[in-house]
Amino acid sequence: MPDEKSFHMTPDEFRRHGHAVVDWIADYYARIESFPVLSRVEPGQIRASLPPAPPRQGENFNAILLDVENLILPGITHWQSPKFHGYFPANASGPAILGDLLSSGLGVQGMLWSTSPACTELETHVLDWLVPVLGLPSTFLSGAAGGGVIQDTASSSSLCALLAARERATNFRSNQSGCDGHLVAYTSSQAHSSIEKAIKIAGIGLGNLRLIPVDESFAMRPDALSQRIEDDKRAGLTPFFVCATIGTTSSNAIDPVTQIGRICRHHNLWLHVDAAMSGTAAICPEFRYIHDGVELADSYCFNPHKWMFTNFDCDCFWVADRKTLIDTLSILPEYLRNKATESGAVIDYRDWHVQLGRRFRSLKLWFVIRHYGIEGIQHHIRQHVALAQEFRRWVEGDARFEMAAPSPLNLVCFRHQGGEAASQTVMDRLNRSGDLFLTHTRLNDKFTLRFCVGQTHTQARHVAHAWQRIREESERLD
Numbered sequence: 001m002p003d004e005k006s007f008h009m010t011p012d013e014f015r016r017h018g019h020a021v022v023d024w025i026a027d028y029y030a031r032i033e034s035f036p037v038l039s040r041v042e043p044g045q046i047r048a049s050l051p052p053a054p055p056r057q058g059e060n061f062n063a064i065l066l067d068v069e070n071l072i073l074p075g076i077t078h079w080q081s082p083k084f085h086g087y088f089p090a091n092a093s094g095p096a097i098l099g100d101l102l103s104s105g106l107g108v109q110g111m112l113w114s115t116s117p118a119c120t121e122l123e124t125h126v127l128d129w130l131v132p133v134l135g136l137p138s139t140f141l142s143g144a145a146g147g148g149v150i151q152d153t154a155s156s157s158s159l160c161a162l163l164a165a166r167e168r169a170t171n172f173r174s175n176q177s178g179c180d181g182h183l184v185a186y187t188s189s190q191a192h193s194s195i196e197k198a199i200k201i202a203g204i205g206l207g208n209l210r211l212i213p214v215d216e217s218f219a220m221r222p223d224a225l226s227q228r229i230e231d232d233k234r235a236g237l238t239p240f241f242v243c244a245t246i247g248t249t250s251s252n253a254i255d256p257v258t259q260i261g262r263i264c265r266h267h268n269l270w271l272h273v274d275a276a277m278s279g280t281a282a283i284c285p286e287f288r289y290i291h292d293g294v295e296l297a298d299s300y301c302f303n304p305h306k307w308m309f310t311n312f313d314c315d316c317f318w319v320a321d322r323k324t325l326i327d328t329l330s331i332l333p334e335y336l337r338n339k340a341t342e343s344g345a346v347i348d349y350r351d352w353h354v355q356l357g358r359r360f361r362s363l364k365l366w367f368v369i370r371h372y373g374i375e376g377i378q379h380h381i382r383q384h385v386a387l388a389q390e391f392r393r394w395v396e397g398d399a400r401f402e403m404a405a406p407s408p409l410n411l412v413c414f415r416h417q418g419g420e421a422a423s424q425t426v427m428d429r430l431n432r433s434g435d436l437f438l439t440h441t442r443l444n445d446k447f448t449l450r451f452c453v454g455q456t457h458t459q460a461r462h463v464a465h466a467w468q469r470i471r472e473e474s475e476r477l478d
């Protein structure tokens, strides 16, 4: 047989180029503070710099890497910069990047246990590890009736929770004949927009989502929830689902999960808890109180891809009763049948989420947990919270600013006393300067600045510099 023509990268080429890519990433982190945090490109600028058609002949790898440097990097907003204080973090770390690389290298597709047993079993194991570490209820363990699965995002987890709740409430009739418009769901007015999206996707209808009012700390009011459920029942509707939030996106408010959970138990409603960013804090015993009441939840999720040093995407989702989730989502076409599935002795994660195929995401989470150890993660989470609390004290001590919400963990919400335009101008100037990046929200209908400390490498000097820059920009307004 003559040699077959091949365009593939040889193992030796892969090794050489792979080293170059790892070097590039290491150098990127070494110089990341020199970049303006927010990309400065204009809309369309990146596309205009790219050729209109793909190359007919393959190109030299070095040329491709050079284009990453010259064409792509200017269009990057540097989420991994320690000066990134916007939104909630989407942080990365060395062990997570390497775990992700290995996952790509292995290239397994773990839809069934049999398509790569390690992909399933490592995931189950790591999620079991996290249950006691985060103070979650033992019902979430795979050895009990529950279990955990890694989803792409909190949005997907909330959708799956909602679908399982819908089926439980209708005795699996909605899967057969659709919704009849009687199911009603509840969350607070501060809940993440993904809940609204899930309501739309699940066919519940936005008109059947009740946004429960919040108290002065922006946490859901259980009395208002209770009242609304009673009203809906009297109107002949079927309350079925409540989503409580631990760490709302706007202000990091923590809903009173215990009280909400009791109401859910009383009315037999599914309680889902969305702890997307703040759940990570529970790894520290002193912050574990945020999980009070989660033992009353039917499902719970948090994102290691936000604050637990694990590259996007990685959301951990647990249910107390896996059977309901699986019965909701399971479909077994002939081409997926196999002996292991039929034995009933294995988990097939394809039944635990929307998509069929799945990446080996637990590898990067496993790497993170093993590299840092629980103590290492605790150290950095504590550090972030301490830095945010110091920032809060600086804000409180400066008469030009006012606090806009309580600050239980690593997010500080504040305003310039000069009003909306002043806060907006300070934020815009800071973000344009590239020196740091922060974002805003509206609380009580007032423009509010949000300063989050959660990027993997943020240290005291970054927070001190940010505060100095905020003060400078405020002085320019005077």
Ligand SMILES: Cc1ncc(COP(=O)(O)O)c(C=O)c1O
Pocket (backbone or CB within 6 Å): 088, 152, 153, 154, 155, 156, 192, 194, 245, 247, 248, 249, 274, 275, 276, 277, 303, 315
């Ligand atoms: C409380 C909360 N829930 C859900 C989400 C959505 O996260 P994801 O991008 O993982 O869907 C966010 C994102 O910031 C969030 O803060």
